[in-house]
Amino acid sequence: MSEYVLYGGKGGVGKTTCAAATALGRARAGVPTLVVSTDPAHSLSDVFDTPIGAEPTQVREGLDLWAVEVDPEDRIGRYRGQISAALEDLEELGITLDGDDLDDVIEAGVAPGTDEAAAMDLFVDYMDDPRYDCIVFDTAPTGHTLRLLKLPDVMESAAGKLITVKSQVSSLAESVQGFLGSGGDDEPDDDGPDLDLEALQERMARVxxxxxxxxxxxxxxxxxxETMAILESERLLSELDTHGVPVGGAVVNRVLEDPSPDCNRCQSRHRRHRNRIEEARERLSPPLTIVPELQEEVHGFDAVEEITGHLDGSQATDASR
Structure with missing residues (x-):
């Protein structure tokens, strides 16, 4: 059983519901579990129908199930001082990163403002938290998810470049200070927030x-x-393969089953769904799990529990039925 389960896909397909249901299933099996939303449009609170904030919250008393909606702004503040200071040091000494290096730093999100960078940094905190044996991630829509998965490598590389540049700047500054006879222990410390670049590099390597x-x-x-969702999923699976991320399966959500025999529209929609599932089986390599459409929207603990029964161990309930 995996320690980390990540759900991804295009917006509006039910990633949050699947993540919540999987986390509930693991907790019901006696596994202390945390479900994390990294989607800026958080909806875990709505799905569980309970307040969930930026710190892990126990979803229900007596059940080892916790949930958190990541607030990236809290973590982004850690990056601000060190990166700004490093770039200012370079500029004052007439040194600049070349275009590719600077692009790497900005793209990596080491500079402030990238939600995905904060989410990946928090990943390490949750990995190291002894309270949880399983962590389930509800990721943002596909484009954000791909940036999220690329970030550990890019940030590790960018942090390494900044470490090298900072070392060069420090050596040059010490030489200048020694020549001029200035500097020393009386120099004021930087009061701004600080980021240990070596630690960041090591954390991203672990992620x-x-x-x-x-x-x-x-x-x-x-x-x-739907055909468009199948095509986007095919592209996402290709990207996951490129980045070496192991895929556990694909979940076809909101499938109409057992339509009323006297409802022509329901019968037509049912046939369309079965055709699309067959198309998904042909185009997508991982096994499919089918999650039926519920009568009501998934809202509240009981509704999540109903979805739980179709996930984790339900791989046999695919389109071959």
Whole structure:
């Protein structure tokens, strides 16, 4: 059983519901579990129908199930002082990163303002938290998810470049101070927030290693039975393969089953869904899990529990039925 389960896919396909249901299933099995939303449009609170904030919250008393909606702004503040200071030091000494290096730093989100960077940094905190044996991630829509998965490698590389540049700047500054006879112990300390670049580099290396470990991690793609969703899922699966992220399966959500025999529209929609599922089986490599459409929207603990019964161990209930 994987330590880390990540759900991804296009917006509006039910990733949050699947993540919540999987986390509930693990907790019901006696596994202390945390479900994390990294989607800026958080909806875990709505799905569980309970307040969830930026710190892990126990979803229900007596059940080892916790949930958190990541607030990236809190973590982004850690990056601000060190990166700004590093770039200002370079500029004052007439040194600049070349275009590619600077692009790497900005793209990596080491500079302030990238939600995905904060989410990946928090990943390490949750990995190291002894309270949880399983962490389930509800990721943002596909484009954000791909940036999220690329970030550990890019940030590790960018932090390494900044470490090298900072070392060069420090050596040059010490030489200048020695020549001029200035500087020393009376220099005021920087009061701004600080970021240990070596620690950041090590943390990102750990995240990258965990994301690629098939014994610890599985990514599940969520889609609905529509052609456009199938095509986007196919592209996402290709990207996951490129980045070496192990895929545990694909979830076809909101499938109409057992339509009323006297409802022609329901019968037509049912046939369309079965055709799309067959198309998904042909185009997508991982096994499919089918989650039926509920009579009501998934809102509240009981509704999540109903979805739980169709996930984790339900791989046999695919389109071959």
């Amino acid at each position: 990258g290693e965990a994301l690629r470990d098939p014994d610890r991690t599985e990514f599940r793609v969520v889609l609905v039975p």
